[in-house]
Amino acid sequence: MPLLFSYGTLRYPAVQQATFGRELVTRPDSIAGFRLELLQITDPAVIAVSGDTHHPILRATGNPADTVDGAVLDLTDDDLLRADEYEVDDYKRVEAPLASGATAWVYVGAGES
Template sequence: MPLLFSYGTLRDPNVQQINFGRLLAGRDDRILGFRLEQVEITDPHVLAVSGRTHHPILIATGHPGDEVAGAVLELTDDELRAADDYEVDDYRRVEAPLASGGTAWVYAAR
């Protein structure tokens, strides 16, 4: 089962219900080597689902001391593809290290 680190709207229960049809199991963690900024969202579907014009976005720094809090979510391959469809505009999915050890997929700036 894929792991996805979420630091923004994918942690929202309403967003999860709309995108995946269920609430995702998860645990608190931190992603290493990134900092947070904001990005303007222009996709009409994402705007309607999240209700927000600006979302947080990870910027890779490569410095292990830079970290962002969030949650590691467990989802299926189909749900990961649904997350790809939701995370549009300036996002891309990459694999990144977790503070707890191991890695997870995460959406970061292109």
């Protein structure tokens, strides 16, 4: 099963219900070498689901002292595709190591590596 690290709206129960059809079991984790910024969302469907016009987005700093807290979601392959559909074009999905030692998919700014 794929793991997804979420630091934003995919942790919201309402967003999980709308995106995956159920609430997901999550566990806390963090990621190093990134900081959070806010991204203005203009997609009306995403705003309707999340209730927010600004969503957090990860920006790489390369500094291991910069950490972002979040949660790991256990997904199916189909869930991961649904998460891709939910995220707007300003995000891209990459694999990254987490503080727990796990490797998970995470959405970062589209210009990030």
